[in-house]
Amino acid sequence: GAVVSQHPSWVICKSGTSVKIECRSLDFQATTMFWYRQFPKQSLMLMATSNEGSKATYEQGVEKDKFLINHASLTLSTLTVTSAHPEDSSFYICSGAGGRANVQFFGPGTRLTVL
């Protein structure tokens, strides 16, 4: 199957700093990438959808100025958590989809802890 990587796999930062998470599709072109957030023992919550070269579409209740998403190429999307606070601590997962596969392939996730 198609492979999606995320970097870093975990990050600890101080409150008020910004953190960037990278999501890469390694062996396919992801025309659409998705960013999810997952709280412990809960399902995935879609944060935003991005198409290469376009602005991301955010789900209701997600602050677009806080969670900056860039999808500059068909293989790379980034999520920047700006001015992070402890309540932003979570597991962030990206996925990519492309072509006619009609399938999302997920990255391994990034655990963010804000102190």
Added chain:
Amino acid sequence: AQSVTQLDSQVPVFEEAPVELRCNYSSSVSVYLFWYVQYPNQGLQLLLKYLSGSTLVKGINGFEAEFNKSQTSFHLRKPSVHISDTAEYFCAVTPPGGGSNYKLTFGKGTLLTVNP
């Protein structure tokens, strides 16, 4: 809009026993259906998918699922589970098509715990 209901939040079974994880969906349009597995502290791995054709689909690790349109169900089964199958399982649906239509709607997940 679509919704997915996973009827069991936790399913404990003994090793080598059969298991069925239940999933029902609601949608005003046709959908594609998926089962994903998530091991602790990891992302999601695709187990199997139904897009069209045969209603019985086989996936990885010995899992299979059957699409039942009249009952709007897509239950996941395995005839004999292993300890290594212990994980969280998510059922998901998406409308056909591309682009933003790839958006998945997930169920809340079922924690399968296989005991020795």
